[in-house]
Amino acid sequence: MKLLFWVLVLALFFFVLGFKRGRPDRSTAPPAPSPSQRPVAAPAAEPPPEDMVSCAECGTHLPISESLPGRGGHFCCADHRVRFEARLG
Numbered sequence: 515m516k517l518l519f520w521v522l523v524l525a526l527f528f529f530v531l532g533f534k535r536g537r538p539d540r541s542t543a544p545p546a547p548s549p550s551q552r553p554v555a556a557p558a559a560e561p562p563p564e565d566m567v568s569c570a571e572c573g574t575h576l577p578i579s580e581s582l583p584g585r586g587g588h589f590c591c592a593d594h595r596v597r598f599e600a601r602l603g
Contacts, residue, residue: 571598 564577570587571594581588582595586602589595 569594571595 564579566575567578567581567588568575569581569590570584571589574590576588576590578588581590582592583589584595584599586598589598
């Protein structure tokens with residue numbers, strides 16, 4: 515019974531020691547701002563949706579900023595633009 519008592523005392527001692535080590539020291543930490551003083555983070559602005567176009571040669575859909583303009587429309591790569599314009603004459 516005496517052994518159980520000392521095991522419990524040691525367990526409590528190490529628990530309290532670990533608990534105090536895990537918490538920051540309140541004397542050196544700056545005070546936390548109250549909820550009314552906390553800055554409100556603005557939500558991240560999403561870019562506006564972009565228009566999609568299809569390649570005039572193969573029909574693949576891609577954003578207009580990634581497409582290559584040509585005589586027959588928009589193309590997904592330079593090879594398709596060259597092939598399409600060669601067929602047009």
